[in-house]
Amino acid sequence: MSKNRRTEFTISSSVFLQTFNKQTEKEKYAILLNSYTSVKKATEDKKFYLKIGYKPRLVMNESDNEAPYRLYLAICTTKTEAEKIVSGFEKEYKNAKPQIISIQ
Numbered sequence: 776m777s778k779n780r781r782t783e784f785t786i787s788s789s790v791f792l793q794t795f796n797k798q799t800e801k802e803k804y805a806i807l808l809n810s811y812t813s814v815k816k817a818t819e820d821k822k823f824y825l826k827i828g829y830k831p832r833l834v835m836n837e838s839d840n841e842a843p844y845r846l847y848l849a850i851c852t853t854k855t856e857a858e859k860i861v862s863g864f865e866k867e868y869k870n871a872k873p874q875i876i877s878i879q
Contacts, residue, residue, distance in 0.1 A: 804857040806849045807874045810842035817844040824848065848873055
């Protein structure tokens with residue numbers, strides 16, 4: 776283990792919300808892609824979305840025991856902006872069903 780320098784970390788939901796509050800008051804909507812039971816699968820999906828040009832965020836929700844890891848596609852300042860991203864995403868990936876969540 777001493778030679779294995781790789782590290783894994785997750786962000787708890789409380790830190791996630793504090794980050795939103797610190798950035799700007801305008802950010803109000805998150806686009807949830809999926810919830811995961813495994814951090815490995817969530818990380819793989821995050822890498823996939825990074826490769827195709829999105830900036831996803833992986834967050835751990837401590838209160839959810841069944842699927843604590845959540846992958847968000849984007850953070851938007853308006854619901855209209857979030858809906859535009861979701862409609863474009865759904866056209867390209869017909870099986871995906873992202874959800875718009877208010878983080879205010």
